[in-house]
Amino acid sequence: MALVEVRKVTKTFKKGEHEITPLREVGLEVEQGDFVSLMGSSGSGKSTLLNLIAGIDRPTAGEVWVNGQDITKLSRTQLAHWRAANAGYVFQTHNLIPVLTAWENVEMPLLLLPLSAAERRKRVGIALEAVGLSDRADHYPRQLSGGQEQRVGIARAIVANPTVVVADEPTGDLDAETTEQILQLLVRLNRELKTTLLMVTHDPHAASVAHRRLRLEKGQLVEAMAC
Amino acid sequence: MLKFAPYIMKSLWRHRARTVLTVSGTAVALFVFAFIGAAERGLADMTRGQQAERTLIVFQANRFCPSTSRLPQDYEVTIRKVPGVADVLPMQVYVNNCRASLDLVLFHGLPAERLPAWRELRLLQGNRDEFDTRSDAALVGEAVARRRGLKPGQRFTIGDITVTVVGTFAAATPAEENVLYTHLEFLQRARGNRLNEATLFEVRLQDAAEPEQVARSIDELFREDRVPTDTRPKGVFQASVVGDLIELIGWANYLGYACLGLVLSLVATTAVMAVQDRVREHAVLQAIGFSSPRIFGMVLSEGILICLVGGMLGVGTALMVLWWSQLAVGTEGVTIALGPSWWLLFQGLAISLLIGVLAGITPAWRAATAEIVTALRAE
Ligand SMILES: Nc1ncnc2c1ncn2[C@@H]1O[C@H](COP(=O)(O)OP(=O)(O)OP(=O)(O)O)[C@@H](O)[C@H]1O
Ligand SMILES: [Mg+2]
Numbered sequence: 001m002a003l004v005e006v007r008k009v010t011k012t013f014k015k016g017e018h019e020i021t022p023l024r025e026v027g028l029e030v031e032q033g034d035f036v037s038l039m040g041s042s043g044s045g046k047s048t049l050l051n052l053i054a055g056i057d058r059p060t061a062g063e064v065w066v067n068g069q070d071i072t073k074l075s076r077t078q079l080a081h082w083r084a085a086n087a088g089y090v091f092q093t094h095n096l097i098p099v100l101t102a103w104e105n106v107e108m109p110l111l112l113l114p115l116s117a118a119e120r121r122k123r124v125g126i127a128l129e130a131v132g133l134s135d136r137a138d139h140y141p142r143q144l145s146g147g148q149e150q151r152v153g154i155a156r157a158i159v160a161n162p163t164v165v166v167a168d169e170p171t172g173d174l175d176a177e178t179t180e181q182i183l184q185l186l187v188r189l190n191r192e193l194k195t196t197l198l199m200v201t202h203d204p205h206a207a208s209v210a211h212r213r214l215r216l217e218k219g220q221l222v223e224a225m226a227c
Numbered sequence: 228m229l230k231f232a233p234y235i236m237k238s239l240w241r242h243r244a245r246t247v248l249t250v251s252g253t254a255v256a257l258f259v260f261a262f263i264g265a266a267e268r269g270l271a272d273m274t275r276g277q278q279a280e281r282t283l284i285v286f287q288a289n290r291f292c293p294s295t296s297r298l299p300q301d302y303e304v305t306i307r308k309v310p311g312v313a314d315v316l317p318m319q320v321y322v323n324n325c326r327a328s329l330d331l332v333l334f335h336g337l338p339a340e341r342l343p344a345w346r347e348l349r350l351l352q353g354n355r356d357e358f359d360t361r362s363d364a365a366l367v368g369e370a371v372a373r374r375r376g377l378k379p380g381q382r383f384t385i386g387d388i389t390v391t392v393v394g395t396f397a398a399a400t401p402a403e404e405n406v407l408y409t410h411l412e413f414l415q416r417a418r419g420n421r422l423n424e425a426t427l428f429e430v431r432l433q434d435a436a437e438p439e440q441v442a443r444s445i446d447e448l449f450r451e452d453r454v455p456t457d458t459r460p461k462g463v464f465q466a467s468v469v470g471d472l473i474e475l476i477g478w479a480n481y482l483g484y485a486c487l488g489l490v491l492s493l494v495a496t497t498a499v500m501a502v503q504d505r506v507r508e509h510a511v512l513q514a515i516g517f518s519s520p521r522i523f524g525m526v527l528s529e530g531i532l533i534c535l536v537g538g539m540l541g542v543g544t545a546l547m548v549l550w551w552s553q554l555a556v557g558t559e560g561v562t563i564a565l566g567p568s569w570w571l572l573f574q575g576l577a578i579s580l581l582i583g584v585l586a587g588i589t590p591a592w593r594a595a596t597a598e599i600v601t602a603l604r605a606e
Contacts, residue, residue, distance in 0.1 A: 081518060084517075094511075
């Protein structure tokens, strides 16, 4: 069984009279240690799919299995606990809590797990080291550049050693040079820490760093040609 | 939950102007509330309890101010014979101001040798023996002593009365600590020739006696005598004397509740704003694994914290002012002591807590039950 298995997932949004169905019986398997990129036109349902896998949204029909567990069957609170231990989420912007330092932001998910203060300190240290921001631990988000803020977001996503890390257009707001840094960081984390990664992007270059490239078209997933 | 304290504190600190304003508003309101509570409590102390129910006061009929009640002292002998009466104490009362006043000075003149049997006083300063031997001696209640800065050895004049302070005392109820005890005869002389005259008699009942019935018997005895009397249980007597004040305090009570209502809406507004500001932040927290109950708890804690800090400031200040000033509202020789008490502190903090919970509950519920995806898309 694959690490992530999306089985015949349909997602329908009701907007007053009419319905939108961005995902129609979608199936997807992601293996442990994989790095998958997901492209598709705006409104094609990329974020929706990512949200289902990260457990912050529920499908209208179908199942999402992660690490042998059908997360669509969990209660709201169970799902929250599941996310704390199993899912890392990197947003496009405004990832961080503005009142907390980089260190405290990264520590947040660990506060939800049964870890000692010493263990937490160790893990936050490692995560910040991994994204190359050990020297910015005491900085607040407003004191960081866009790229640095994104790296802290990535550190927070990986700090709890989650089963899967999803990133929704993590480079969407960055310039070319910073984009390259973030992409290299993701590649390295995937290679060295064996982090399973799912990344949504509009940028073909960004998509090209992944092992597997997928496209969402008309509610269906198709494998994209390697370029 | 303690692990999240830094986040909660920093969130409050981010909007410090708002937080400080809300805290001070809460403090002011709870200050007022505690003050009103002190008055209410003083009133309750006065009319409740063994003393208030099992002691009768014999006063001249149709008189209210102590200066106008003039009973022959030999009534004492007659009252003693009434069935159910255990003991009788003649008293001369002098008050510096017969109208409602915040600084009442109240003299109680009684036979010096009978003071220990009738009043449970704990001497704080000075000498008890000196009270018995010195004719112009006064034992001063702690509240008056503090308010007027009186110490043993000092002479103290008010109106046409001058006494020598020989000691200060603490008593069971704050109201008693507003009294200066002198010799009966001293006060009779000082008030112009009123020897053999008492303002009132305190009557102690035998265990089985029925207060109302004894009171009726006493009044019956003197109906046709030189001066008719009006006898009532101490609590009832005092309550009737300060009737106007009771009404006032009852009124003030509503103002106190209005203050609490104000705090509730103030804190609720702050809590609502704090949640609206952070729709995305709460969604991000949920996305990284914060459960709904946890978010609920964190938002609620913010409101509770604001209220408790405000409450502590307000109630704390009120208690300090009350302790320091030892105020007593009085009229016609009966005082209602406004004193600090643990109960006021407890009540104030409990109410702050309750307001914090009530104010935060709806915003906290909103934040906790928000759909993550919708909230993330909101920006
Ligand atoms: N909470 C929602 N309520 C209503 N409609 C929604 C909701 N979320 C998504 N949709 C709709 O579902 C479709 C897919 O949205 P989604 O955000 O997944 O697209 P996307 O592929 O991520 O687009 P983009 O590249 O612009 O981010 C869109 O038409 C969107 O309007
Ligand atoms: Mg999207």
